[in-house]
Amino acid sequence: MSVTPEVTAPAPASTPVPRRANGGSAFGALLLRVHFYAGLMIAPFLIVAAVTGLLFVSTPTLDRIIYADELLVADAGGDTVPVSQQLAAARAAHPEGTITGVRVKGGEWTTHVDFSVPELAAAEKVHTVYVDPYTGAVTGQLTTQFGWTPLQAWLDVLHRDLHLGPAGNLYSELAASWLWVIALGGIVLWWRRRRTVRKLFAPELSARKGVRRTRGWHGAVGAWLLVGLLGLSATGLTWSNYAGAHFGLLIDQIKGGTPSVSTALTGAPGAEAGGHHGGGAVPATATDPDGIDTAVTVARDNGLDGPVSIVPPADARTAWKVSQIDTQFPERLDSVAVDTATGTVTDRVDLADWPFTAKLTNWGINAHMGLLFGPVNQIVLAALALGLLCIIFWGYRMWWQRRPTRDGRRALAGAAPARVDWRTVPAWAIVTGILVVFAIGWALPLFGIPLAAFVVVDAIVTTVRDRRGNGRGDRAEVPVSPAPTGS
Incomplete structure (x- = not known):
């Protein structure tokens, strides 16, 4: 079937x-x-x-080309003239304004002397006079921000907010x-x-x-x-x-900010440093400072070699502040406060004293900006x-x-x-x-x-x-x- x-x-x-x-x-x-x-x-x-x-990040190369007259000396080598003489030459070239800082870089670099003027204060800019440390002659003048040339400052703002x-x-x-x-x-x-x-x-x-x-x-x-x-x-x-503000709050909570040397001759404690890119207001002097040679000598004797920044005292109750500013080798970021009347260091903050978060932040920002190494x-x-x-x-x-x-x-x-x-x-x-x-x-x-x-x-x-x-x-x-x- x-x-x-x-x-x-x-x-x-x-x-x-x-x-x-x-x-x-x-x-x-x-x-x-x-x-x-x-x-x-x-x-x-x-x-x-x-x-x-x-x-x-190309600005270091561009600066050497565009601002060679202001930034670089014609003949590096030999003995340098006292910083006070360089300061006097800068004051003669820029009679108005208040001296807020001096940067002695050494080598092929000129000395930078910053003058604050009222019309630039709102923009956090200064007039910088450049002096040949070997001859004491003024090589030029620029309007700067955070120690940067006009080109570098302009490109920084372009990168941050497109102006x-x-x-x-x-x-x-x-x-x-x-x-x-x-x-x-x-x-x-x-x-x-x-x-x-x-x-x-x-x-x-x-x-x-x-x-x-x-x-x-x-x-x-x-x-x-x-x-x-x-x-x-x-x-x-x-x-x-916004994120940076939250980061700052966290750093404050854990006390991980960058410590600042106290310049108060009465022993008042120092505040934590702040400001974008390590910048920030510095104390101004009412008259041209005296004793800068003593401040530099005392700082050098206490181990602050290499490029340094010198901030004059705000008044008779504050000391000079000398800080290392070598961003290429980040182990040289020590600071001292110097009483030039006695030739002594009244306060000191070394990089070794910084919290690890402060070191990491400093190195990270410098690396981001192309300054590290x-x-x-x-x-x-x-x-x-x-x-x-x-x-x-x-x-x-x-x-x-x-x-x-x-x-x-x-x-x-x-x-x-x-x-x-x-x-x-x-x-x-x-x-x-x-x-x-x-x-x-x-x-x-x-x-x-x-x-x-x-x-x-x-x-x-x-x-x-x-x-x-x-x-x-x-x-x-x-x-x-x-x-x-x-x-």
């Missing part, structure tokens, strides 16, 4: 659902999506910061607040793909031309630059408006800036390379990565993540606020698309492409 085979009806096609990352891939999908949007939207600010920073004032400061703080997030997110995504340290630092040269080759360069160069980029982000935030620091910063520009270029290139190119689906760029299905994420992970993000967002407002805005907007867009998709029979979304930066 023959049996007629049963004909099985084809199973009905499953209803397509929007593509979402879920399960164990939720963290990776979230990281990828945040990295994509952060890279896409913050990259323009990072480009500006990298270009302006590259210009700023736009408080509103412009938001750009640099936004870039610094997100740079570390983008860098760390990128390295995690790259590690998830490469899995070994050797591959982490090597581009995918065997890949054919296209997105894989571009991603290989993007990820490998990012791995090489990771430590430097994190350093730039951290040091940039220390003197930013001189040309080596400047070369490293230039390499970081150029490398960052390359990474950003490759990120945008990946975004373009992932664009749909088939007929009927052409687009100018690739789509965003898959959305996260939060229903698959454990509640404890969501609660922990929210607390961590809120804590970081409080410390870094220009990270927290944009991130909150992104989450809200992304949630709204997701909800609207889901509802529209359900109204059309749950049509599947167009497959999305991975992020252009770091996957």
Whole structure:
């Protein structure tokens, strides 16, 4: 007896659902999506910061060319004339104003004498007269800020706020607040793909031309630059408006600020130093100071060699302040207060006495500005800036390379990565993540606020698309492409 085979009806096609990352891939999908949007939207600010920073670190070389007459002596070597004679020459060339500081740098450098004048006080600028320490002749005069030449001061402001004032400061703080997030997110995504340290630092040269080759360069160069980029982000935030203020509060709470030598001859305690880039108001003298030679001699006898800054006393009840200012070799940052009437040191603060946080902050800021270890620091910063520009270029290139190119689906760029299905994420992970993000967002407002805005907007867009998709029979979304930066 023959049996007629049963004909099985084809199973009905499953209803397509929007593509979402879920399960164990939720963290990776979230990281990828945040990295994509952060890279896409913050990259323009990072480009500006990298270009302006590259210009700023070139100022030591530019200064030697543009201000050679003021900064450099014609013939270095031999004995120098007394500092008091150099001071008298500067006063003769600049009769008005109050002397607020003298910087004796030695070697091929001129001596700098600062004069405060009322019309420049609001801008924290001074007139600086330059004197050849070997001849006592005045070599020039410039309007300076924090001891910087006009070019260096102008490029510093360009890097910080684009000469736009408080509103412009938001750009640099936004870039610094997100740079570390983008860098760390990128390295995690790259590690998830490469899995070994050797591959982490090597581009995918065997890949054919296209997105894989571009991603290989993007990820490998990012791995090489990771430590430097994190350093730039951290040091940039220390003197930013909002994050910097929170950092200052923390330093005050743990008493980790830079101690200042007391110049009070009555034994009054000194205050902690402050001010952007180590700058700040210095006490002014009512008349030309006397005794500067004694102050310098006593300071040298007490071990303050190298370049020094000399601040005259504010009045008869205060002492002279002599401080080492050698930023290239950060072990020479000691300070003394000198009573020239008795030729004695009345107070002393050595670098060894600084809290570790003060040392770290000082070294970090000097490194960020290209002052630590001189040309080596400047070369490293230039390499970081150029490398960052390359990474950003490759990120945008990946975004373009992932664009749909088939007929009927052409687009100018690739789509965003898959959305996260939060229903698959454990509640404890969501609660922990929210607390961590809120804590970081409080410390870094220009990270927290944009991130909150992104989450809200992304949630709204997701909800609207889901509802529209359900109204059309749950049509599947167009497959999305991975992020252009770091996957």
